[in-house]
Amino acid sequence: MSLKKKKNPSYWKAFLEARGYNTSLPFCILSESGDVYYASSRLLARLSLGDVIAFPILKKDFSNHWLFHNDEMAGPAIYSKVLAGISKKNPLVAQLGNQSFHIYSIWDAEEKVSLVFVELIRRGDLLRDKESRQLLFRVLSHELRTSVSVLKGYVSMVEFQEKMVEDRIWSSLDRLDKVVDMLKDLKTELEVDEGNSKKVA
Numbered sequence: 001m002s003l004k005k006k007k008n009p010s011y012w013k014a015f016l017e018a019r020g021y022n023t024s025l026p027f028c029i030l031s032e033s034g035d036v037y038y039a040s041s042r043l044l045a046r047l048s049l050g051d052v053i054a055f056p057i058l059k060k061d062f063s064n065h066w067l068f069h070n071d072e073m074a075g076p077a078i079y080s081k082v083l084a085g086i087s088k089k090n091p092l093v094a095q096l097g098n099q100s101f102h103i104y105s106i107w108d109a110e111e112k113v114s115l116v117f118v119e120l121i122r123r124g125d126l127l128r129d130k131e132s133r134q135l136l137f138r139v140l141s142h143e144l145r146t147s148v149s150v151l152k153g154y155v156s157m158v159e160f161q162e163k164m165v166e167d168r169i170w171s172s173l174d175r176l177d178k179v180v181d182m183l184k185d186l187k188t189e190l191e192v193d194e195g196n197s198k199k200v201a
Contacts (some may be wrong), residue, residue: 009055012038019108020116028095030105030114034059034083043118046096068094068103068118071138078103082116091119095139140179147176 016023026043028036036057044050047065066075070093073081078094082105086092091102100121105114150172 009038015111016115021117026118028116029117030083031056032112032114034063034079036062037113046118068096068101070094071142083114085114088117093121098178140182143175143179147172148178151176 013023016027020028023040024042026040026046028039028043030036035087036055036059038055039049039057039062044053047067063076063079066079068078069075070078073094078092081092082103085107086104088097088104088106094101094103102119102121103117104117104119107114153170154169154172169183175189
């Protein structure tokens, strides 16, 4: 494949569309070695990389920004798994911030590239997808346990360094507030989904 093709975003979009892939999803095109020939602006935005990037991007540079994770693997391990191949029928479930994603990769023998897609799991999908739901609750449980443990430690230190500890307590309380807000949103979604299910029945 010529270097000109590797750098041409319109080539890769046409390449994917000709094969029937959804180019509105965040995606990237990886070489056999893991270098990025092209990444969509939606994926770059998710990874906080912005739009102005020169392709190809070396694997070592891109994998440092691959922030998707789950309770079993950190970003670099997931990136390696993507290179090895993940079927669309059995996608990897990963987190980025407060959101859950399905990640899968497809090897294209003709171009010798991996086509990697990152699909947001919508809240309604979370209700139906057991693995995604379990991941969400594990992440939320971890966040709550961590914040509570930190608060207990700070409270025990209050006698010694009051101001520093007070700032850290407020920081942990803010973190807990965010988790509680996520739980409220999920509860609302569950109630709405339950109400819609009853109307259909």
